[in-house]
Amino acid sequence: MNKAIQIRFQTPLEHFTLDVDISIPATGVTILFGPSGCGKTTLLRCIAGLHPAKHAHLRINNNSWQAEGVYLPAHQRRVGYVFQEPSLFPHLNVTRNLLFGQRRSYLPSQNQSHQRIDNKSPAHNDNKSPQRNANKSPLSLDEVSQLLGISHLLQRMPEHLSGGEKQRVAIGRALLSNPEILLMDEPLSALDYATKAEIIPYLEQLHARLSIPIIYVTHAISEVESLADHIVLLEKGKVTAQGPIKEMLLDLSAPLAHFTNAGSLLDAVVDHYDEEYDLTAFAVDGGTLTVPGNIGLPGAQKRIHLSASHISLSRTAASDSTIVNILPVTILEISPADKAQCNIRLQLGDHSQILARITRRSKDQLALQCGEQLFAQIKGVSLVKRLNSHAHPAPLGL
Numbered sequence: 001m002n003k004a005i006q007i008r009f010q011t012p013l014e015h016f017t018l019d020v021d022i023s024i025p026a027t028g029v030t031i032l033f034g035p036s037g038c039g040k041t042t043l044l045r046c047i048a049g050l051h052p053a054k055h056a057h058l059r060i061n062n063n064s065w066q067a068e069g070v071y072l073p074a075h076q077r078r079v080g081y082v083f084q085e086p087s088l089f090p091h092l093n094v095t096r097n098l099l100f101g102q103r104r105s106y107l108p109s110q111n112q113s114h115q116r117i118d119n120k121s122p123a124h125n126d127n128k129s130p131q132r133n134a135n136k137s138p139l140s141l142d143e144v145s146q147l148l149g150i151s152h153l154l155q156r157m158p159e160h161l162s163g164g165e166k167q168r169v170a171i172g173r174a175l176l177s178n179p180e181i182l183l184m185d186e187p188l189s190a191l192d193y194a195t196k197a198e199i200i201p202y203l204e205q206l207h208a209r210l211s212i213p214i215i216y217v218t219h220a221i222s223e224v225e226s227l228a229d230h231i232v233l234l235e236k237g238k239v240t241a242q243g244p245i246k247e248m249l250l251d252l253s254a255p256l257a258h259f260t261n262a263g264s265l266l267d268a269v270v271d272h273y274d275e276e277y278d279l280t281a282f283a284v285d286g287g288t289l290t291v292p293g294n295i296g297l298p299g300a301q302k303r304i305h306l307s308a309s310h311i312s313l314s315r316t317a318a319s320d321s322t323i324v325n326i327l328p329v330t331i332l333e334i335s336p337a338d339k340a341q342c343n344i345r346l347q348l349g350d351h352s353q354i355l356a357r358i359t360r361r362s363k364d365q366l367a368l369q370c371g372e373q374l375f376a377q378i379k380g381v382s383l384v385k386r387l388n389s390h391a392h393p394a395p396l397g398l
């Protein structure tokens, strides 16, 4: 994995010290996840240069933004920042709000002027040549409007936009500033359920079509399932776990496996649509999963979420059951989830793993053991709407 963003900040807060030292991939969405007040926003603000930290080291690709003796001021950091509240300029229409982002855009040809905070070591760009995105042209107003589905709103004033439309304009404004990293601080938390559902596909499009890294703060596990490639779990200013989302969901010692709605993610490809029963069959590693509805054309790649508590286990593949999704699995690991239940990590096919949650009593009654071959009866398959980048045209400029 290309881990090209190094983030190290140590700064005292009111009740604890934010003490983070992580490397995250230079592409895709990294989710910062943790309880209220654990330091997520402060970490974003440190990255943006808006919160001072005594001990700091921040490297984006080959550029040092902050280190001993190096401090790139906030206005020179190529950061797109999207907040909970869209905060558009009320007196400017959508186009002019978007162009405001473009006006403060940092063009690749400009030189970064690092501010030295002592005489020890100058800021530097190891790459020698200009920045990583230097050969990528900034997105145009048209591209951004299309990407976010706001082309028809360009002449509107903010007061005539819905909450979701305002937030899409705010995201567009951040993108037009030609950022090297996009920071999104709970961008959906102020929106109602329906509006969240409306906006998530646009975020998925961003993820699929832009090559800049996105650091995304959320409390919502559904956003984690839809958007995350990588996750960093924070608690009281410290990182308790981090890693690729698929692995983290399956790590029985990590916090995600202990959530009530723990589950796993599978890559799936549409195989065929059964018109008579309105069912779509997906090819997954180790078999086929069938989902109601006409989900996509054959070959379309999707992400599927399997809730651990919707998977039961049996020794035989029941032919007299109403459950249509039954796949052969092998037990890899059994671990307590809480007092009554345990998590079971299962091998599916050659390369995939899924998580099941059953009662401890069932586990004891069946005397389940690691290595045993069983059948997973999957009662609910939720499609995470996310589109895989391979199903898309070429990525846009950034």
Ligand SMILES: Nc1ncnc2c1ncn2[C@@H]1O[C@H](COP(=O)(O)OP(=O)(O)OP(=O)(O)O)[C@@H](O)[C@H]1O
Pocket (backbone or CB within 6 Å): 012, 013, 014, 015, 034, 035, 036, 037, 038, 039, 040, 041, 042, 043
């Ligand atoms: N400038 C500051 N100086 C000292 N303490 C601060 C400062 N800013 C925030 N804090 C404190 O740091 C802690 C973390 O706040 P932060 O907003 O980063 O948490 P969060 O995880 O983003 O919370 P939420 O999910 O509720 O938005 C809080 O206890 C907060 O009161």
